[in-house]
Each structure stands twice: as C-alpha cells, then as structure tokens.
Amino acid sequence: MFIIHMVDSTIKKIKSHAANLITLCNLSFGGASIMATLNEAYSYSVLFIFIAAFLDRYDGKVARKFNQESELGKQLDSMGDIISFGVAPALLMYEIILADFGMIGIIFTILYIACGAFRLARFNITEATAYFVGLPITAAGTFLTFSYFLIPVVGPQFYLFLFPLLSILMICTFTLKKV
Secondary structure, rough: OOHHHHHHHHHHHHHHHHHHHHHHHHHHHHHHHHHHHHHHOOHHHHHHHHHHHHHHHHHEEEEEEEEOHHHHHHHHOOOOHHHHHHHHHHHHHHOOOOHHHHHHHHHHHHHHHHHHHHHHHHHHHOOOOOOOOOOOOOHHHHHHHHHHOOOOOOOOOOHHHHHHHHHHHHHOOEEOOOO
C-alpha cells in the first residue's frame, strides 16, 4: 500500500511540474543556441531554436491538460521565450549578417530583442483572450530563424528590412486569433 501511495504521489508531482519542465527545456535549447552561435556552429543554433519552438508549442497544452496553469508558469514561459525567440535568433542573424552593417546592425538587433521583451511583458499583464495582440515572439523568432535558409537567395539588405518589420509587428496592436 505504501508503494502505491508513493507512486501515486510521484505521478502527481510529475504532472504538476511537467509544463514547467518543458518550458525549462525550451529555455535550455535557447541557451544552447546562443552558445552554438558564439562557437560559429550556426546550423546547430538553428536546430536548437526549432527544437525550442517545438517545446514551446506544448508547454501550455500540457499545463492545461493537467490543470496546472499558474502565474509562475506564465512568467517562466516568457523568460524562455525571450531567450529562445528573442536573443537566440537575433544573435544568430547578427553574427551571420547584421554585424557587417556596424552600428545599424547593433541597433536593429537590440530593437528586435527590446520589442520582443515589450511584447512578452504586455502579454503577461493582459487578461487571456482568444486573440494575440501583435505578432507573438515565438512566430517572429521562428520566422527570423527560418530566414537563415534564405541567405543564399536574398541579399544582406533584406535583413535591414526584416528586423525592423518583425520588431514593429511584435509591438503593434493588431489581433490574431489563437490556433
């Protein structure tokens, strides 16, 4: 009987922390992406951001499934998102493309990260609805990362357009229906 109680208790604890564990894995892959970029392992950086996006897709679903949504989980998710979809893709594309533009490259990289942080902060203080306000940082970061594959096709000047566009879309007040 004691063993059954321990197993039941352990399963309840795992369920209560499952979503936060997935979120921490998301954040960890974002951190790994940053380290890969710093070591010029750009393909790994891209892969790690895509894995983080996959994990980010499921942390909220797991929290809702186990009825474990919490303020801590919401804040932790935003911390993971700013790393995985703000800093990691911005640093990746800065190292590959924007560094060649000097100060303007630095400014656009910082602008993207700042707008992503603003977007997340605004999301965290707003009541939950069926709509996103502005482009979610996950979508912006995933698109920015995907643009890595466009480098041979588009010129470097494309990124002088893309970075400010994604930045503005994140802080705009248009609404998108959640899927």
